[in-house]
Structure formats: structure tokens, C-alpha cells
Amino acid sequence: MTRARASSPSPALGARLLAWYDRFGRKDLPWQANATPYRVWVSEIMLQQTQVATVIPYYLRFIERFPDVDVLACATLDEVLHLWTGLGYYARARNLHRAACIIREHYHGELPRDIGLLMQLPGIGRSTAGALLALAHGEHHAILDGNVKRVLARFHAIAGWPGAPAVEKKLWALAEAHLPAARLRDYTQAFMDLGATLCTRGQPACARCPLAHDCAAYADGRATDFPSPKPCAAKPVRRITFVMLRNKEGAVLLMQRPPAGIWGGLWSFPECTHRSGRKIQRWCESELGFIVEHVERHGPLHHTFSHFHLDILPMVAEVTGQRPAVMEIRPAIWYNITKPDARGLAAPVQRLLLELAKHPARKIHDANGELRKTGPRGRSSQAPAVSGRARQTDF
Ligand code: SF4
Incomplete structure (x- = not known):
């Protein structure tokens, strides 16, 4: 017909x-x-x-x-x-x-x-x-x-x-x-x-x-x-490291992002471009003012925006120091992951916090809250489960 x-x-x-x-x-x-x-x-x-x-x-x-x-x-x-x-x-x-x-x-x-x-x-x-x-x-x-x-x-x-x-x-x-x-x-x-x-x-x-x-x-x-697809240039890939600083109470440091740009106004982890535990330890100490006792690498996340792909390497850093200078100059909080309050969170940040809540902090503090000697300062280790690119969370 x-x-x-x-x-x-x-x-x-x-x-x-x-x-x-x-x-x-x-x-x-x-x-x-x-x-x-x-x-x-x-x-x-x-x-x-x-x-x-x-x-x-x-x-x-x-x-x-x-x-x-x-x-x-x-x-x-x-x-x-x-x-x-x-x-x-x-x-x-x-x-x-x-x-x-x-x-x-x-x-x-x-x-x-x-x-x-x-x-x-x-x-x-x-x-x-x-x-x-x-x-x-x-x-x-x-x-x-x-x-x-x-x-x-x-x-x-x-x-x-x-x-x-x-x-x-x-x-x-x-x-x-x-x-x-x-x-x-x-x-x-x-x-x-x-x-x-x-x-x-x-x-x-x-x-x-x-x-x-x-x-x-x-x-x-x-x-x-129909309709014709958008003529697309290949999306660039950006790589960042989420540094998930966890204090002796198990709370996690979140910082509020600037109002404009990706995840504007949402709360997220401090970010850097380093990939190794030792460099991240030094970065936390020099840029944020924390003493890092242990760094642990977790499975990467992959997040796609309309104009680029973001490869995220999550690193958990067990830290001491309650209120370093960075918390005075940028909006930052210790986020209680077992009793979360009302905060705007980007989806990958929310997923990582949920995973962290399932995995309590390493026992590196004694009953008085003092650090136990668990090995050389700033040592890093690899989490046992490491995700593939397609998986969003895996630890
Ligand atoms: S409008 Fe869409 S669903 Fe309807 S006949 Fe045309 S192509 Fe098919």
C-alpha cells in the first residue's frame, strides 16, 4: 500500500x-x-x-x-x-x-x-x-x-x-x-x-x-x-581523584562546590589529580591540613556528562585533625554517614557514601581516639574489589 x-x-x-x-x-x-x-x-x-x-x-x-x-x-x-x-x-x-x-x-x-x-x-x-x-x-x-x-x-x-x-x-x-x-x-x-x-x-x-x-x-x-542524530565530536575524558577523608569517628569530609559549573552547589569530596597514595597523602597535608594515616584505593567510577566523560578514582584517606584551615575558608562539613542530614549530593558521591557506610573505618584508632601504630604513615593499599569502567560502585 x-x-x-x-x-x-x-x-x-x-x-x-x-x-x-x-x-x-x-x-x-x-x-x-x-x-x-x-x-x-x-x-x-x-x-x-x-x-x-x-x-x-x-x-x-x-x-x-x-x-x-x-x-x-x-x-x-x-x-x-x-x-x-x-x-x-x-x-x-x-x-x-x-x-x-x-x-x-x-x-x-x-x-x-x-x-x-x-x-x-x-x-x-x-x-x-x-x-x-x-x-x-x-x-x-x-x-x-x-x-x-x-x-x-x-x-x-x-x-x-x-x-x-x-x-x-x-x-x-x-x-x-x-x-x-x-x-x-x-x-x-x-x-x-x-x-x-x-x-x-x-x-x-x-x-x-x-x-x-x-x-x-x-x-x-x-x-x-528520523530525527537525525546530533553530529557528535568524541567527548573528552577527564580524570579526577575523589579524596574521601574519614576521621576517627567515621565521618567523611564534604565540601560544597561553587554555585556554577558541574554539580554546582552540591556537596562533594575534595578532588585532586594525583593517583598514588603517597602523593595524595602529601596533597592532603599541604592543601587541606590533615595528617593522613592510611590511604586506600577503591574501584573507579565512570560518569558521563552531556559534554565529557569523567573517570573518578575514589581514595579513602583515614585522617586526624579536626578542623584544619581549609574548613575555615571553604564551606565544608564532617558528614555523618550513618545519620545523613539533608544535603544536595551528586549521584556518584551519594553512591560512594552509601558504600562507605557499609564499610566501617579501619581500626586505626584506639578506645581513646588516639591513633594506633598500624604501619608507616601514609601507606596505601588496594581495595580487594576493583570495578570495571562500566560498573558504578564496587567496594
Ligand atoms: S508518528 Fe511515529 S509511531 Fe506514528 S507512524 Fe510515524 S514514525 Fe510511526
Whole structure:
């Protein structure tokens, strides 16, 4: 059977999408009940780059703790990052918090209803603003998130990477042209659902798709050829050493990272580039002011960011010295790993802390807290289990 290539927006697309949504669309997502602009906003930010199933427990905890803009704006960034720990892309949480402060100060705690004003808030782009107005108020705005880009690129067989400005412009024009006259709330949700459940990246279920009749990519048997992948340069690899300083009580030193950059504002281990136990011992003493009694190497972690790979070598250093100078000049704490408090932690840091909690400190302190003589100062040893690159934790 031959199908006509969909070269122009089909007036029937919206109707078919809505009919499909009425039968198969998702209507019981937590942010769909009582869909206030605030709740929709939080969900839309969490759903960027993240799947629904992952988001739901984070969303429920977040809304319980921060039920509205005012409560979010009054919270500390640390509290916000704590509830974001593990969700990734932490700039989203920082922007959410900053935007909440602006909304409280300039808009009496209510999200503005004007798309231009919304787009001036940190972390809200054109698609998020459109989704917010369509889902919360049923207004006539298009969205162009990853799912919609994929569906439109296939439906119209649009070549090129959707992130390229010319391609994106074309997709925006199509997204606008397809908007139906009514039921914008359902239509927006339907488009997102179709992309998430049928027109998926790897295995589109075209046989069950309400748009299959005039989908250009399907007609050509090339559904998975669209959208074109991002032209990629090889990602560079950075190598760092996490120095996990543990004191005689078993607490671990964490330092707060600068507000900008990777894991901005989160708590993490001191970092250096040394790989050997002796050099790390000297670094801890000269840079941090600790006396190191024992250094132990653990299995490496591999973490991928959007623009580089990070190879992490975790080294545990048993130390003495309660409050060296570094703790006076940078935000730093002794983190009790058996009774952790509310801190924003990067995912690898959280995993390493959990592993450390399972492996108590070496018995190098006696009952009075004094160091026992366990061997030459600064000796290092290799942990028995060493992970491969693909494994995230292994000790
Ligand atoms: S027919 Fe296939 S490729 Fe086209 S929109 Fe539907 S699921 Fe996607």
C-alpha cells in the first residue's frame, strides 16, 4: 500500500491525536490531578531529559515538601538540591529555586500568565512556557520538547538534527500549524504521550499509531532514520581523584562546590589529580591540613556528562585533625554517614557514601581516639574489589 507523503500540516492530525488520547492517553499522572501552574511547572522541569517513571517519586517528595511557590522560595538551596539528589541536571533545581524567589518577589507568588514573562524566568524556555500555559490554563501554545520533535520530524520526514536552528525553526512552525482550536490541554498531553509510548526513539510502534496513515517516515519505511542524530565530536575524558577523608569517628569530609559549573552547589569530596597514595597523602597535608594515616584505593567510577566523560578514582584517606584551615575558608562539613542530614549530593558521591557506610573505618584508632601504630604513615593499599569502567560502585 502506498501512502501520500505528508508535505503540509494535516488538519486531521489534532483530531486523531485527541481521539487516541481519549482511549489510551495518560490521565493519572500525579501532576495531572489539581494541575495548578506551580505543579505543572515543577513537573515540566523535572521531566526535561528524564522519564516519567523516574520523575514520579521525586515529584511527590518535592511537592510534599514544597507545596507552592512561597514555600519553595523560602527554602534553602541545599534543601532543594537534597530533594533533587539522583535526578541529575542540577541546574534545573537551582533555576527552579531562583525562579521561585523572583515569582514571590515580583509576581506575588503566582506564575505569570504571559509567555514572554514566563520565558524571562530562569530555566523556562519557549517549550516549557508553552507547556505550562497549555497544560495549566488550556491556552493556545505549542510545545517542542524531545518527544514532539521526534514525532514531527518523522511525520514530516524532516532531515537534520532538531537542535540545529534551521531545523528547529521548521519544527516550531509545524508545531504551531498543527494546534487544534480547542482541547489544548489534552492535545499537548497527547503529543507528549504519543512520543513517549508509541513513537519511541528505538522501536516506534507504527502499526498502533493514530498518525500512521499519513506519516512520511513510516510511508518510506524509515521511521528510525528520523530525527537525525546530533553530529557528535568524541567527548573528552577527564580524570579526577575523589579524596574521601574519614576521621576517627567515621565521618567523611564534604565540601560544597561553587554555585556554577558541574554539580554546582552540591556537596562533594575534595578532588585532586594525583593517583598514588603517597602523593595524595602529601596533597592532603599541604592543601587541606590533615595528617593522613592510611590511604586506600577503591574501584573507579565512570560518569558521563552531556559534554565529557569523567573517570573518578575514589581514595579513602583515614585522617586526624579536626578542623584544619581549609574548613575555615571553604564551606565544608564532617558528614555523618550513618545519620545523613539533608544535603544536595551528586549521584556518584551519594553512591560512594552509601558504600562507605557499609564499610566501617579501619581500626586505626584506639578506645581513646588516639591513633594506633598500624604501619608507616601514609601507606596505601588496594581495595580487594576493583570495578570495571562500566560498573558504578564496587567496594
Ligand atoms: S507512524 Fe510511526 S514514525 Fe510515524 S508518528 Fe506514528 S509511531 Fe511515529
